[in-house]
Amino acid sequence: MKNNYRQYFWQHILPHVEKPTRYLGNEVNAVVKDHQEVALRVALAFPDLYEIGMSHLGLKILYHIINQEEKWLAERVFMPAPDAERMMRELSFPLCSLETVTPLAAFDLVGFTLQYELSYATILQMLTLANIPLTAADRGEDDPLVVGGGPAAFNPEPLAAFFDFFVIGDAEEALPQILELLTENKTAARGEKLRLLAEIAGVYVPSFYREQRSKSGEYLGTVAAAADLPAKVKRAVVTDLDQAPYPTDFIVPYGEIVHDRLVLELFRGCTRGCRFCQAGIIYRPVRERQVDTLKKLARQMVRSTGYEEMALSSLSSGDYSGIEQLVCELGAELAQEGVSLSLPSLRLDSFSGDLAEQVQRVRKSGLTFAPEAGTQRLRDVINKNITEEDLLQAVREAFAAGWNSVKLYFMLGLPTETDEDLLGIADLARKVVKAYQQSSGRGKARVTVSVSVFVPKAHTPFQWVGQISQAEMLRRQALLKQALRLPGVQFQYHGVQTSMLEAALARGGRELVPVLARAAALGCKLDGWDEHFAYELWEQAFKENGLDLESCAQRAYAAEDPLPWDHFDTGVSKGYLLREYQRALAGQVTKDCREGCLGCGMAVLLDEEDKGVCASADMD
Amino acid sequence: MRIWIKFAKDQPLQFLSHLDLLRLWQRALRRACLPVQYSQGFNPHPKISFAAALPVGVTSEAEYTDIHFAQKITDVEIDKLQSVLPQGLQIKGWRPVPAAAKTLMAMVGAQRWQVTIESAAAVQTSLEQLLQAAELPVQRQRKKGVKTINLRPYIYRLEIAAADSLEMLLAAGNAGSAKPREVLELLGLQAHSNVRCIETLLQINGFLQSPLAVLLNEKEVSVNAEKDYYQLR
Numbered sequence: 001m002k003n004n005y006r007q008y009f010w011q012h013i014l015p016h017v018e019k020p021t022r023y024l025g026n027e028v029n030a031v032v033k034d035h036q037e038v039a040l041r042v043a044l045a046f047p048d049l050y051e052i053g054m055s056h057l058g059l060k061i062l063y064h065i066i067n068q069e070e071k072w073l074a075e076r077v078f079m080p081a082p083d084a085e086r087m088m089r090e091l092s093f094p095l096c097s098l099e100t101v102t103p104l105a106a107f108d109l110v111g112f113t114l115q116y117e118l119s120y121a122t123i124l125q126m127l128t129l130a131n132i133p134l135t136a137a138d139r140g141e142d143d144p145l146v147v148g149g150g151p152a153a154f155n156p157e158p159l160a161a162f163f164d165f166f167v168i169g170d171a172e173e174a175l176p177q178i179l180e181l182l183t184e185n186k187t188a189a190r191g192e193k194l195r196l197l198a199e200i201a202g203v204y205v206p207s208f209y210r211e212q213r214s215k216s217g218e219y220l221g222t223v224a225a226a227a228d229l230p231a232k233v234k235r236a237v238v239t240d241l242d243q244a245p246y247p248t249d250f251i252v253p254y255g256e257i258v259h260d261r262l263v264l265e266l267f268r269g270c271t272r273g274c275r276f277c278q279a280g281i282i283y284r285p286v287r288e289r290q291v292d293t294l295k296k297l298a299r300q301m302v303r304s305t306g307y308e309e310m311a312l313s314s315l316s317s318g319d320y321s322g323i324e325q326l327v328c329e330l331g332a333e334l335a336q337e338g339v340s341l342s343l344p345s346l347r348l349d350s351f352s353g354d355l356a357e358q359v360q361r362v363r364k365s366g367l368t369f370a371p372e373a374g375t376q377r378l379r380d381v382i383n384k385n386i387t388e389e390d391l392l393q394a395v396r397e398a399f400a401a402g403w404n405s406v407k408l409y410f411m412l413g414l415p416t417e418t419d420e421d422l423l424g425i426a427d428l429a430r431k432v433v434k435a436y437q438q439s440s441g442r443g444k445a446r447v448t449v450s451v452s453v454f455v456p457k458a459h460t461p462f463q464w465v466g467q468i469s470q471a472e473m474l475r476r477q478a479l480l481k482q483a484l485r486l487p488g489v490q491f492q493y494h495g496v497q498t499s500m501l502e503a504a505l506a507r508g509g510r511e512l513v514p515v516l517a518r519a520a521a522l523g524c525k526l527d528g529w530d531e532h533f534a535y536e537l538w539e540q541a542f543k544e545n546g547l548d549l550e551s552c553a554q555r556a557y558a559a560e561d562p563l564p565w566d567h568f569d570t571g572v573s574k575g576y577l578l579r580e581y582q583r584a585l586a587g588q589v590t591k592d593c594r595e596g597c598l599g600c601g602m603a604v605l606l607d608e609e610d611k612g613v614c615a616s617a618d619m620d
Numbered sequence: 621m622r623i624w625i626k627f628a629k630d631q632p633l634q635f636l637s638h639l640d641l642l643r644l645w646q647r648a649l650r651r652a653c654l655p656v657q658y659s660q661g662f663n664p665h666p667k668i669s670f671a672a673a674l675p676v677g678v679t680s681e682a683e684y685t686d687i688h689f690a691q692k693i694t695d696v697e698i699d700k701l702q703s704v705l706p707q708g709l710q711i712k713g714w715r716p717v718p719a720a721a722k723t724l725m726a727m728v729g730a731q732r733w734q735v736t737i738e739s740a741a742a743v744q745t746s747l748e749q750l751l752q753a754a755e756l757p758v759q760r761q762r763k764k765g766v767k768t769i770n771l772r773p774y775i776y777r778l779e780i781a782a783a784d785s786l787e788m789l790l791a792a793g794n795a796g797s798a799k800p801r802e803v804l805e806l807l808g809l810q811a812h813s814n815v816r817c818i819e820t821l822l823q824i825n826g827f828l829q830s831p832l833a834v835l836l837n838e839k840e841v842s843v844n845a846e847k848d849y850y851q852l853r
Contacts, residue, residue, distance in 0.1 A: 015677060020635035020676075021635055021636060021637075021640060024632055026632055026706070026707065027706070028647075028651075028704075028706050252647055254633075254635075254636050254644065255637070256640075304651065305647065305651065306650035306704075308646065308647070337655070338650070338666070
């Protein structure tokens with residue numbers, strides 16, 4: 001089998017698995033290169049099923065950046081579905097890349113996307129399936145370097161032992177620097193490579209940093225083990241997004257994937273300052289692409305893929321300075337080819353019926369709004385800065401434009417939440433149904449209320465807050481379920497235990513390393529899928545390491561406590577986050593920083609010349 | 621302009637479902653800048669359909685698609701289309717079709733299948749028994765439960781073509797069909813045997829003929845006596 005993994009896989013595994021199109025690897029626009037002809041081989045691993053991983057923009061960007069260089073190659077790998085995984089284990093067939101069916105262990109670099117905490121156990125399963133030693137310390141000179149990047153890399157400590165290094169921040173410029181360095185130092189020893197990598201902005205080598213604890217085991221901080229290392233790892237920032245590489249040759253899957261469409265990233269960053277939102281902090285400042293650049297990219301994307309839908313993507317697309325021009329011009333152009341536009345992240349206060357109609361020229365899809373909380377008081381606490389009237393105005397316009405269904409997103413368990421806030425959700429739902437009856441009256445409105453459980457995240461103003469207890473989550477869900485028994489309203493919610501695990505992993509430190517190793521050994525994987533999530537096994541993994549999962553999720557930090565992610569510099573200062581937290585507790589809102597610099601610290605991290613929105617920052 | 625295209629669906633595309641194939645064609649047509657006509661209505665969809673759905677895992681050299689284009693099509697456009705189709709999808713031929721003609725799906729009557737077998741001698745007996753049987757009950761899973769049907773009338777021909785190959789002419793389409801897998805099971809052969817579709821035939825008044833061979837005149841479809849055809853008993 002040694003030399004012909006491909007033939008073996010196609011003969012003995014592929015014909016017997018569910019959804020074989022997940023593993024074909026020869027989709028339109030997939031890049032196949034000769035391994036002997038390149039200087040460096042990278043496996044881009046996404047720790048979830050094909051249909052999730054293939055929906056992710058970051059992976060497409062990295063694939064494009066690497067493969068556009070003749071001297072490098074990148075191939076994809078996803079977590080096999082349980083049926084294929086079982087078969088691979090039985091046949092001792094190692095985890096291989098899709099494009100050339102090459103074992104992961106034969107690559108120079110294996111990069112994992114750290115998109116969400118619930119994928120951590122899957123990473124370990126993939127390493128095991130690939131026969132790559134689980135911990136960096138156990139890997140030898142012949143093993144690939146294992147790197148992680150993505151939003152969850154902003155607190156990578158729970159994964160510290162499993163990775164050789166992490167990339168914190170934007171990869172567009174950091175990744176080519178890393179690959180260049182590895183190409184030039186191909187024969188250097190692992191340790192030497194890592195020492196050189198640590199000099200690149202955004203690179204964090206966990207083995208070069210030590211966790212300090214008091215005699216009683218209390219966490220005191222994580223410090224550099226050598227004098228020439230930075231005390232804080234600065235995040236990599238792409239300053240000119242307009243010039244940054246962007247993939248127009250999306251791989252076109254055969255089977256349906258979760259977000260089966262083109263994605264056009266309008267801008268990165270968000271100035272709104274919602275206090276629960278990690279993306280709003282770690283992608284600062286706002287960096288836009290120009291309308292002309294976007295139109296050009298859009299045209300190329302349709303030509304090279306033939307996709308029937310394109311999503312305009314960002315954290316809050318209504319905030320894009322050229323949104324009306326772009327939607328109008330691009331919408332008209334794409335409609336001629338039968339391609340529809342969608343605007344999945346539109347804030348309530350920037351929604352208009354006109355804009356929505358422009359977007360939905362070809363096909364009308366669902367509309368989703370995110371008020372996040374049920375009362376003005378709580379929306380002020382989280383700094384959502386939208387009013388009930390904003391919501392009602394938006395749905396009235398949508399109904400007038402012909403929609404009859406809307407989806408509303410809320411969170412449960414936000415700091416300071418009371419039953420009154422929860423009942424406010426039902427009140428809003430009732431008003432939306434009424435707005436429909438008043439503005440149209442044709443048939444019935446369908447209002448879906450989707451409520452998730454709040455998960456506090458590192459690098460946000462709510463990073464110090466613990467989650468409410470499981471019993472309390474269930475009580476509040478039941479309260480909502482009762483209150484939302486309304487005509488025309490459908491209530492959607494998920495099990496609370498996945499949110500608890502997410503919270504426990506999101507704000508932990510290196511004490512979670514053995515927990516993750518144990519959970520993987522117990523068989524945990526694909527925890528974002530209800531059918532695979534096994535809470536008891538996770539509880540057991542925590543318990544066997546002297547920890548309690550629920551207590552970890554509920555843990556509150558004091559303002560002066562050292563936090564396990566303090567040695568990562570996002571550009572936003574801890575003082576700013578604390579000030580925002582205190583304003584939250586006082587119910588005070590903070591305005592959009594486009595209206596005036598709030599001194600979050602971001603302006604200091606950037607170069608003098610180019611600061612995006614931060615160009616006008618008040619530097620005192 | 622409406623046309624029928626004959627194409628092969630080969631390695632590595634045998635794992636694509638019917639829906640995957642439809643999506644693949646729609647996207648290829650857009651890559652080739654060949655606008656397709658859309659149906660009218662609230663949710664317009666492109667006018668593309670197929671003669672029959674090929675089972676997943678099976679290859680074919682005779683698939684047919686029926687497409688209404690919003691423009692004139694010549695060999696130049698077909699070459700352009702071929703250049704954006706993935707490896708494994710080869711256009712074998714095409715013809716213009718009157719707009720009023722019935723769909724391929726409505727007219728398909730049979731398909732010819734080639735099956736690679738280990739030894740012809742080993743199947744000879746069971747093959748003869750099967751052909752002599754008056755009834756061949758098989759069970760099919762339906763939404764409302766299991767239904768038993770008699771497969772015999774749907775098996776038109778069954779013969780050893782070579783020492784390692786079997787050929788089957790089986791009914792296909794709305795008026796009743798036999799699936800290659802069902803016949804192979806009756807013969808005691810593995811369902812995973814190497815199966816390939818070698819022709820798809822339209823049914824015209826008791827005759828079977830390839831869509832590229834039949835005579836078309838407005839709504840009328842008739843057998844072209846100058847080309848190969850089968851006559852049903």
